[in-house]
Amino acid sequence: MDLIKNSEVFRKLSGIAGTINNSGIENLKKEGGKVAGYTCSFVPEELLIAAGFMPFRIRGTGSKSADLANDYFQAANICSMVRHCFNHILTGEYDFLDAAIIGGGCDANRHILDNWEKSDAKIPFLHRIFFPHATGDLMVEYFRNQLADMKAGIEKHFGIEVTDEKIWNAIKLCNEARDLQKELYSLRKADNPPITGAETVDVIVAGNSMPKEEYIADLKTLLNELKNTKVEDKNYKARLMIIGPCHDDTSMCDIIEGLGGITVTDLTCFGAKIIYGRVKDSGADPLQAIAEYQVQDRPFCPKNLGAHPIISKTVFENIKDYKVDGIIGQNMLCCDTWGGELYILNKELKEAGIPMLRIEREYIPDSLGQIQTRVQAFLETITGGTQ
Amino acid sequence: MDTDNNKNIFDQLNKECNEYSKAIFLESCVEVAKNGEQFGLTTEDCFPEVHCALGLPYYSIAVFGGVMSQMPQAFDLIDKSKEMGVGSMTCSGPKLAMYMVESGMIPKPNMIITGNQPCDAISALGDLVNSYKPWADVPKFYMSAPHDKSEESYVFYGKQMRAAAAFLEDILGRKLDMNKLKQISEEANKQCQLMLELQVLKSAVPTPIDWTWGRSATRIARWGSRVGSPVVTEWLERLVAATEQRVKEKKGIDGITEKIRFMWYDMVPTSSEKLFSRLANELGAVELMDYYNWGGPWTPIDTSSEEAMFTSFAKRYLKDTPMVKHAMGTVQSFTDDITRLYKELKCDAVVLGLNIGHKEQNAMYRVIEDICRERGIPIQMIGCDLWDERYMTGDQIFDKIQMFFEVSGLIK
Numbered sequence A: 001m002d003l004i005k006n007s008e009v010f011r012k013l014s015g016i017a018g019t020i021n022n023s024g025i026e027n028l029k030k031e032g033g034k035v036a037g038y039t040c041s042f043v044p045e046e047l048l049i050a051a052g053f054m055p056f057r058i059r060g061t062g063s064k065s066a067d068l069a070n071d072y073f074q075a076a077n078i079c080s081m082v083r084h085c086f087n088h089i090l091t092g093e094y095d096f097l098d099a100a101i102i103g104g105g106c107d108a109n110r111h112i113l114d115n116w117e118k119s120d121a122k123i124p125f126l127h128r129i130f131f132p133h134a135t136g137d138l139m140v141e142y143f144r145n146q147l148a149d150m151k152a153g154i155e156k157h158f159g160i161e162v163t164d165e166k167i168w169n170a171i172k173l174c175n176e177a178r179d180l181q182k183e184l185y186s187l188r189k190a191d192n193p194p195i196t197g198a199e200t201v202d203v204i205v206a207g208n209s210m211p212k213e214e215y216i217a218d219l220k221t222l223l224n225e226l227k228n229t230k231v232e233d234k235n236y237k238a239r240l241m242i243i244g245p246c247h248d249d250t251s252m253c254d255i256i257e258g259l260g261g262i263t264v265t266d267l268t269c270f271g272a273k274i275i276y277g278r279v280k281d282s283g284a285d286p287l288q289a290i291a292e293y294q295v296q297d298r299p300f301c302p303k304n305l306g307a308h309p310i311i312s313k314t315v316f317e318n319i320k321d322y323k324v325d326g327i328i329g330q331n332m333l334c335c336d337t338w339g340g341e342l343y344i345l346n347k348e349l350k351e352a353g354i355p356m357l358r359i360e361r362e363y364i365p366d367s368l369g370q371i372q373t374r375v376q377a378f379l380e381t382i383t384g385g386t387q
Numbered sequence B: 001m002d003t004d005n006n007k008n009i010f011d012q013l014n015k016e017c018n019e020y021s022k023a024i025f026l027e028s029c030v031e032v033a034k035n036g037e038q039f040g041l042t043t044e045d046c047f048p049e050v051h052c053a054l055g056l057p058y059y060s061i062a063v064f065g066g067v068m069s070q071m072p073q074a075f076d077l078i079d080k081s082k083e084m085g086v087g088s089m090t091c092s093g094p095k096l097a098m099y100m101v102e103s104g105m106i107p108k109p110n111m112i113i114t115g116n117q118p119c120d121a122i123s124a125l126g127d128l129v130n131s132y133k134p135w136a137d138v139p140k141f142y143m144s145a146p147h148d149k150s151e152e153s154y155v156f157y158g159k160q161m162r163a164a165a166a167f168l169e170d171i172l173g174r175k176l177d178m179n180k181l182k183q184i185s186e187e188a189n190k191q192c193q194l195m196l197e198l199q200v201l202k203s204a205v206p207t208p209i210d211w212t213w214g215r216s217a218t219r220i221a222r223w224g225s226r227v228g229s230p231v232v233t234e235w236l237e238r239l240v241a242a243t244e245q246r247v248k249e250k251k252g253i254d255g256i257t258e259k260i261r262f263m264w265y266d267m268v269p270t271s272s273e274k275l276f277s278r279l280a281n282e283l284g285a286v287e288l289m290d291y292y293n294w295g296g297p298w299t300p301i302d303t304s305s306e307e308a309m310f311t312s313f314a315k316r317y318l319k320d321t322p323m324v325k326h327a328m329g330t331v332q333s334f335t336d337d338i339t340r341l342y343k344e345l346k347c348d349a350v351v352l353g354l355n356i357g358h359k360e361q362n363a364m365y366r367v368i369e370d371i372c373r374e375r376g377i378p379i380q381m382i383g384c385d386l387w388d389e390r391y392m393t394g395d396q397i398f399d400k401i402q403m404f405f406e407v408s409g410l411i412k
Ligand code: SF4
Pocket: A039, A040, A041, A042, A103, A105, A106, A244, A245, A246, A269, A301, A302, A303
């Protein structure tokens, strides 16, 4: 695995994932480019790219405290992911944004907009997009209309026209990125994957933090390097899968991998969920294509009633495909929908004899020691304490 | 009307209300199931007019949880619900309801409608209900309540309501009688108007009746199986007339010398009976409005066509129904409403319950507080668990409110 550590392109992507602002953004801004932030994976990057923005998925990477945000969000009862992201907004980490689209995915996330509007952190364009919470044609139509509103808002504010052609091109671009990301995931099916879970998190997170064309080129290089690597045999204690909402840092994978296990796949909101499938790339209406993808094909978030059977099916398929020995179900404290979903999944997995470790955590934990102890015990349960 | 007569009327109204309210409780559901009658379950009842027109016993699991939180065994069940392993910070009310489902306390229904309304916790309850194995073969319908308050959204939700009604029709094997639905809706409009009249009467100084009357009106006029029933209209008319009489006589709440008028802007906590009596008796602080004790205004149901009816059901539900309009609202919807009610009810102060489970209030509390203060409204956040008194007892809440009144200069 030393290869990847020595890979220049990996170091670049990992650096991007480990910070908020990066040189790619700085260069883009110098050339007059625009960046749009967004807060939930139901906000389609395709539409932002078509409107000429570089999309950036807002995260709280590097945050040391949520003190400023806690003046707006009640600390004890609101997900710390939301609070750390908002803290970054207040401290100016996101001053490079020209626009932000706030997703209505969960009850905490949605109110970033209310607080942003009332705070001193200024942004030229702020828009909230609502999602349907079920699937079906009516929901697709609703979401399509939400996308049309978002598009109209951007067009009006920035005095631009977002043509269908531009949206189709952006769809193709994002599909290409997703295809490559899926290829990367496939490599992890091997007994000795050429990339660890922690490294994969970095590569995927970078994809929502830099210009897409550049990312695609980098990912191609990285894939090429990985495919041409001879990976030494490792005797991993267990192959694990992580399930839960936002998972944009490597801490959980670092713990697993530091203890001799490996994370081979996930179903998280910064991981497998966002690289799933493809948006239809031709037809009469590109907004309809995006809406169908988000609402019908990929409702991998328990905010959607009826998503559970799809989540469950995907988890069991992944267990088979990636030879998963155990699951880590982690959600942020105060995350109601994932808290419920992981409870349901846990029951099903137990019935199927698949071990699962439930972890409720803070986005930036005070101490990882306790989590480490639990993961260690979990690995021992899986191996029967033999390794 | 002499005093004794007036008291008798209220006693009689109370007796009747207790009787009518039974229809929303778990016991009634168990009874219906025992009798082999078809019944429906929902996580949050969005269209009482529809199931009343269908003559379908239809129960809200969220209400079961809320009611159970006030029962003697509540603490034990809440502890068990906490041990289940769902979100540890999820609202105790729906969590209790989750435990009630999983432990088999709720009979197997013939149909289930779940939705994301009003909050993520109820949505999680819906997910759990939908994946509950013993109910795997029960037909299910999912709804998606929009958070934005636009005409387009009301139409969208109205269409879902119509589809949900069709789902119920299919299972019941009988059609929704549109004339009956129209009749019920028109009667419900009258009832909503009477609830608003009651609220206007309550704005008199001193306020003529205590907070429990608004709650009783909500229970029978907006929840359960009697919505749109002439019996309820008649009950409300008598309540309004008796209240009006007290206003004319300038009578305040019996035995209370009104000194402070406040609004508890939330669902009331399980300790409310004791808490509000103590506040009234010891501080002369009368509670005028909360999410149960809610008078509207309510959007009238437009009965001119089927589509208009369903769109206005959607509007009434999303725009006017307490807890729903709040949990799904924005800062502006909170502050505009608080400002309006503060003025209309001639309040001196506003208390925001800030239930630990409410993500939306906890996500906006500071901005709400700032805007209210800018508008000269004394406001205090509490931060309690509405459904588990052990988190913050009624006495602790009392102390907090007393201190707030002192700091605001309301207690000299
Ligand atoms: S977990 Fe669901 S609601 Fe949360 S950010 Fe992801 S898609 Fe949005």
